[in-house]
Amino acid sequence: MMNAFLSFITERYPDILKALEEHLSISFSAVILGTIIAVPIGILLVYSRVGWINSVVFFIANLFQTVPSLALLAILIPLMGIGMRPAILALLLYSLMPILRNTYDGFQSVDRGVLNSAKGMGYSTVQTIMKIQLPLSLPYIMSGIRITTVYIISWATLASLIGAGGLGQLIVSGLGVNKPEMIYIGGIGAILLALIADGLLGLLEGWLSRHFHQTRESAI
Template identity: 45%
Template sequence: MIAFFTDNSSDILLKTWEHFYISIIALLLGVIFAIPLGIFLSKTKTIAKIVLAITSVFQTLPSLAILAIMIPFLGVGKVPAIVALFIYTLLPILNNTYIGLKSVNADLRKTGISMGMTPFQSIWMVELPLAIPVIMAGVRLSAVYVIAWATLASYIGAGGLGDFIFNGLNLYQTELIIGGALLVTALALLTDFILSKVEIWTTPKGLKVEK
């Protein structure tokens, strides 16, 4: 394994950056899209059931199938990989945003409104801060998922650490497979650690739990 890291040091940096870039863009798009949608769905029960059911169906589709579907429309490379991974980030973030906002005590909402807050102010200043721990749990779950699934992006020429794994499979070189898998795992753990710190930073002091 030491030989793998010494012989591929420059490629490791490039592939790790490609893998992180693909994953983080997909995750950011998921956050930008899913959190506002989750807020909206928390106020519309009927539509929420339909949308959550649709996103659940997408979540059950095999990753390779989604990537293959992207090729006729977006070709190969990083763009179709990011779009496919974005689809996979939606359900955990959307579901947790919906659950987090729905779990906020109704009396707290009423208190905010009675103090003269608009519905938007109530969401921004009361409901979202209280729902942050649940929302961030969904973001962290999506981050781990998307880093793992980004390995398959290598199949459509998007690069990343999956190149090591698939080259190892094609060439019957175990060190490439294990080395690539270890790097993907390390990247996922590091990202989850960073997001755990973001969760602590964004959670209101009264809701923080020592970790």
Template identity: 50%
Template sequence: MELITDYIAFWQDKYDSILTYTYEHLVISFVVILLSIIVTVPLAIYMTKMKNEKIKNLIFNIANVFQTIPTVALLAIMIPLLGIGFIPSITALFLYALLPLLRNTYTGIKSIDPSIVEAAKGMGFSTFGRLFKIELPAALPYVMSGIRVTTVYIISWTTLAALIGGGGLGDLVLAGIGYNDKHMIFTGTILAIVIALILDLIFGKFEKKFSKA
């Protein structure tokens, strides 16, 4: 009972700070997710039209390399290149977000039956008409699945952005380690988990909706 009372008192005392850390965490995560969608979805679509397999493989290999670099190491690499703070954190996390969305969108477009595309051509659909009315709607479940996976990863990885001054709930965890404060460590960790679970649930519902469509 005393532990619960102490924890409630901690929240009352640190509420504003916790809210600020949570807001920073969400901002970093959503900026990364938005940037990854804006960049990777068009790139994946373009790659499905490419004839040069070597270039396609090169793009996938580059994205895969970023995925294999340990998160802490990639964040550390950003320091001599971009310094510390928001921008290097966004850059490092964006590089991590490339592969799942790129692979899922590409797979979604390529999985469409070629006869459907040919039929659309025969009906007079332009390249953009086929893309927006046939290919993208058919690939949407794959894209949503990529966004869902990427979101959960990014929410988790954003916690490490605090190591290079990016802010977020990682700051709360690091402060807790520095002060040996279990309440701070627990709160930062559990909030990151809860955010990831809520967003995964939301995107999961969207994914199921588009899969049935």
């Protein structure tokens, strides 16, 4: 088994690298787009004066989480065809809730006394967000992004079922031709990719925390 495993890596490493590149493209496109959408919406909900809007937005975001992955992909095929686009959109929809919830909770966790002090110092709403709330809520936001990234990398293996490629293609092909080494490469590759991504995001969180340290100290 080990010889077959190593032989497959040696002979098919261009295909493995291509599958890895596709998996990275699908996963990180979904996470980045989800972050760009969910973080501003979470901030807006904090400042929303209409309570039912928050309920509706969270209901819709949570609704996407309840739809099975294969069902969502099947729904998108008639609308967008097959390939990376529907796969990225499906994963994007799954990424919204955890990032949105953590952003909202992070901003809500900021001490009201700190916000009142900022207001007394003449800070505008934008200044309060950028200089006070965003730095203080950073651990919450990054936690949501890290959890989402790990899940999205795992779910992206299903993208191969609609022709989007990725490491899941190795798994599906391995099942089709009864080659365990292909299944192992695809599965282990996805696991390692998730662990590496989580580690890198942890380093990014640390760097951002240090970058905002002075702001947090002045806020407190």
